[in-house]
Amino acid sequence: xxxxxxxxxxxxxxxxxxxxxxxxxxxxxxxxxxxxxxxxxxxxxxxxxxxxxxxxxxxxxxxxxxxxxxxxxxxxxxxxxxxxxxxxxxxxxxxxxxxxxxxxxxxxxxxxxxxxxxxxxxxxxxxxxxxxxxxxxxxxxxxxxxxxxxxxxxxxxxxxxxxxxxxxxxxxxxxxxxxxxxxxxxxxxxxxxxxxxxxxxxxxxxxxxxxxxxxxxxxxxxxxxxxxxxxxxxxxxxxxxxxxxxxxxxxxxxxxxxxxxxxxxxxxxxxxxxxxxxxxxxxxxxxxxxxxxxxxxxxxxxxxxxxxxxxxxxxxxxxxxx
Ligand SMILES: NC(=O)c1ccc[n+]([C@@H]2O[C@H](COP(=O)([O-])OP(=O)(O)OC[C@H]3O[C@@H](n4cnc5c(N)ncnc54)[C@H](O)[C@@H]3O)[C@@H](O)[C@H]2O)c1
Numbered sequence: 001x002x003x004x005x006x007x008x009x010x011x012x013x014x015x016x017x018x019x020x021x022x023x024x025x026x027x028x029x030x031x032x033x034x035x036x037x038x039x040x041x042x043x044x045x046x047x048x049x050x051x052x053x054x055x056x057x058x059x060x061x062x063x064x065x066x067x068x069x070x071x072x073x074x075x076x077x078x079x080x081x082x083x084x085x086x087x088x089x090x091x092x093x094x095x096x097x098x099x100x101x102x103x104x105x106x107x108x109x110x111x112x113x114x115x116x117x118x119x120x121x122x123x124x125x126x127x128x129x130x131x132x133x134x135x136x137x138x139x140x141x142x143x144x145x146x147x148x149x150x151x152x153x154x155x156x157x158x159x160x161x162x163x164x165x166x167x168x169x170x171x172x173x174x175x176x177x178x179x180x181x182x183x184x185x186x187x188x189x190x191x192x193x194x195x196x197x198x199x200x201x202x203x204x205x206x207x208x209x210x211x212x213x214x215x216x217x218x219x220x221x222x223x224x225x226x227x228x229x230x231x232x233x234x235x236x237x238x239x240x241x242x243x244x245x246x247x248x249x250x251x252x253x254x255x256x257x258x259x260x261x262x263x264x265x266x267x268x269x270x271x272x273x274x275x276x277x278x279x280x281x282x283x284x285x286x287x288x289x290x291x292x293x294x295x296x297x298x299x300x301x302x303x304x305x306x307x308x309x310x311x312x313x314x315x316x317x318x319x320x321x322x
Contacts, residue, residue: 005029006232007077009065009111010084012036014188015126015179015224017048019081020058022225029057033073035064037103039086040189048186065107074114079122079232082111085156088190089130089279092152104155105162112166112174122173123163124231127242129180129217129284131157138251139217139287142178142242150279160242167240174239175231177224180246180286184221184306185313193218193307196258197314200265210276212255215283219247220301220309230295237294246286247306248299260304264311 006023010016011032020030032052036042052058061073065084074080086092086103108125115123130153131146148154163174183193199206227245231237252260262268291297301309 002027004078005031005076006079006081007073008032008081008083010034010082011052011060012045012049013083014048014186015182015221015228016083017051018186018221018225019083019228020052022229024052024055024057026229031059031061031073031077033061033063033065034084035062037086039088044189065110066102070110070114071117074111074118074120077118077120079124080111080115080120081124081228081232082108083126085126087152087188089150089152090277092150092155092279097151100152100155105158108159109162112162112172116166116170116172120173122175122232122237124228125159125163125174125176127160127176127178128153128156129178129244129246129286131160131178132281132284134281135283138283138285139246140244140285141287142244142290149281152279164240164242171239173237174241175237176242177227177231177245178242178286179224180217180219180244180284182221182224183218184301184310186221187310192254193257193310194314196261196269197265197307197311198318200261200267200269201311201314201318203267203270205272206269207274208254208271209274209280210254212253212258213282214254214276214280215251215285216254216257217246217249217251217285218303218306219245219299220306222301223247223299226300227291227295227297230297234295241294243291243294244286244288245291245297246288246299247303248288249303251283251285252303257303257307260307261311264308
């Protein structure tokens with residue numbers, strides 16, 4: 001039993017709910033905050049919350065972190081795991097940039113300020129592979145120059161820089177984890193893997209952006225949760241640390257992913273072809289040597305096994321909503 005308290009922001013989301021479940025399993029008390037934004041169907045967020053509510057040690061606060069008293073939330077927390085944010089590359093252009101700025105930058109600054117005052121033991125920040133843009137090499141190392149090519153990536157890098165500067169100036173013990181395309185049971189419905197499996201299961205067309213040659217480093221949700229817990233607990237991690245959290249393969253093309261899903265579901269998804277979208281890099285790929293060194297973390301679930309587990313979850317989801 002840990003007996004410690006974690007503040008998990010974005011607790012109704014994909015990664016937040018899975019992280020909170022693991023912390024409760026490990027004996028943590030969890031204060032979870034979420035304002036249930038309408039970025040995707042709030043029904044999925046409520047279903048995520050339902051797996052937590054009623055469990056010993058869990059308390060939920062429906063609050064918007066951009067306006068609520070974050071000091072009151074952070075006070076008493078041993079660790080803050082900050083997963084709240086506005087995700088998604090493609091929606092971050094144009095007028096919708098404003099919520100990205102607010103939820104990814106302003107909210108992060110408010111929480112860091114509160115963490116500085118409260119003196120938490122660890123502050124884990126959900127960064128993204130999107131900070132790299134068209135990376136200078138693959139697999140990409142944390143020391144390679146981040147140069148986002150989407151407004152989303154700029155806001156995630158902004159949050160990460162804030163975490164580093166609160167560490168450098170005030171010693172706030174931040175660890176930023178650059179997640180590479182997270183997938184598995186619970187995945188957000190706007191993500192390509194979710195749409196692809198859904199299309200195969202339902203016989204509806206899958207919108208493929210680009211020619212299918214884009215390479216992604218997929219990271220299984222259980223591995224991301226494990227990285228979050230290690231980042232929150234591992235002693236001796238230098239404040240301001242930044243780590244890649246990637247799936248450990250050399251990456252897989254969308255065409256190959258389509259084939260794996262077709263084999264798993266038993267039906268080839270119908271493709272509806274579109275131009276590549278601005279902001280989507282041609283390739284992502286993580287060098288995870290530093291996460292192994294600093295956190296003792298290695299990914300454990302490969303993309304084929306992960307797709308099987310996500311497809312089983314989506315089959316169940318469709319059977320209960322049919
Ligand atoms: N899923 C991925 O592949 C991935 C990859 C890289 C980084 N990330 C980052 O990880 C984090 C979690 O991603 P996810 O996929 O679980 O997304 P998600 O949308 O499922 O979860 C984020 C949650 O944050 C909540 N939220 C947003 N703004 C808030 C605010 N102002 N106050 C309170 N709650 C707020 C939302 O309602 C949502 O439930 C995000 O910060 C995202 O940028 C995700």
